[in-house]
Amino acid sequence: MSTASYFLHGRTITEKILARASGTERVRPGDLVMAKVSLAMANDITAPMAIDAFKKIGVDKVWDRDRIALVPSHFVPAKDIASASLGMRMRSFARDQEITHFYEVGRAGIEHILLPEDGLVAPGDVIIGADSHSCTYGALGCFSTGVGSTDLAGVLATGEIWLRVPETLRIVYSGEPGRWVVGKDMILKVISEIGDDGALYMAMEHTGDTITRLSMESRLTLTNMAIEGGAKSGIVPPDDVTVAYVKRRQEIHGRQRPFDRLVSDPDARYARTLHIDVAALEPMVAQPSLPSRAVPVSEVEGQEVDQVFIGSCTNARMEDLRTAAAMLNGKKAHPRIRLIVIPATQDLYQQALHEGLIQIFADAGASVAAGVCGPCLGGYMGVLGPGERCLSTSNRNYRGRMGHRDADVWLANPAVAAATAITGRITHPESIEVLV
């Protein structure tokens, strides 16, 4: 490919990445392309079905054992015999195929937090994951999307995937976020504006002066919930924050590899541009049973809940844990509340341990686990019964998502979650005295 093609104008970052990955000069929204995949991922629920499909395709070996990550994250440590069998199928495949990046329980975690932390994601990559929240990796300036097991099997066999080049919804965030406003509130605000399918088939590109100052943690939360707006992918064009993060993660894990910084042209064409005034934003809470039903926390304050969950691929990073611990420091969860805290990976758990955060959670009366999706998807660890109410830092509050079909789930950021755990009712964090 000639470097001249990079000087074509009017292209979004997503179009540039997909053009390069498919060996073409230029792609336009709506085009179907065959893209070369940089990294393929599956978890304990999606991998077994993908492995079955892979075996039926009729090839003996995966396309590249170094570019596949298999991560047990959903029903681990095995919650029952059936789940143990799923784990065995994944493990045996990883062994037979000599998969380099197979993560064992206790050294693993939630894939969408684990892989960037482990230095396996870089700007410009094309990442395909058999999990809908695979859009998360886009925070590092790569194209990244979720697929089902059979599509993933195709990637395991060929290293390629067909993709429709998405139109892009550009979101321009401006202003300084208030003390209690983080990435979670920004993306809930966006989804409340566009609806649950407002970005269907599109890429969500997050830009604006707020983004340049936003931590990598908050950026990852923004892209994580692209799918809740129906989007194919979420992306933050790489900047100095991205480069510093990626270099550091590569260095820690000895995975140095070159990457570049593709960004959208100033005259790139967008299907739609949405402006969000972050300075005017309050912490947001999504009411049952759709993420788009998000409102400022003040509108739902006082709502009693039975359980508070701080965790998931959306909000279980160090920033999230530190915020929750600062609120809970020296306090107890309300006697009526079951508080569940799950740092996303074993590394984050250890870091939280060293910083004393785990002690704070335990003293507050939280049930603490590590490196698992937990109650987010209602399969395991904190499943809700009929009529129960939970405030969760996760990404979906669909009917039945966290357990019984008549349970209700509110979604919020970690500060709101911690404040709610203390009072037993949905609470604005500003009303809790924080020990510094």
Add this chain to the structure above:
Amino acid sequence: MSTLRGKVHRLGANVDTDVIIPARYLNTTDPAELAKHCLEDLDPTFPLRVQQGDIIVADENFGSGSSREHAPVAIRACGVACVVASTFARIFFRNSINVGLPIVECREIVDASEEGDELEVDLATGTVRNLTKGVTASAVPFPDFMRHIIEAGGLVPYLHDKLAGSNSGSNSGSNSGPFGATNGGRDGIRAEGNEVDLLHD
């Protein structure tokens, strides 16, 4: 085979994959077991009432949320012949094509249809008829490339035909950068209606 005729189960908007098959059943990949619980959180009587050949008709964003392929597998295994919706969530759309569950995007028929109506879907022409209401409409057509996957019976048989016998076994363990090799200058990969080669020649 390409013309389906069945009774309508009329569902609303945003029928997500959690409600199609809740996570508590994801500890199995057995289609028969998944079928027993299909859509039970939306309507506990659905798995009991659904008949072989029935057609699900739903509003926007059908199959949103989780990428679980167990969802189209459960729908197909419980006897549903086809899903007609105003729009589909994209992962569910791909998964359905990949596992051979017929799906049709046709807002006009969705808007006209009620529970219990008789529907006829011609998968070859994309013509959808509500026989009860006397409404006929055309579905949004699939690109040629996707039609070939559908005609092969899904992505696995499609790839099997393409790959069988040409396994290079490139379990390379290479350290080259992600773009060490490109597809080469394959023209015509995009233009509307053009076929996309799934594999290198």
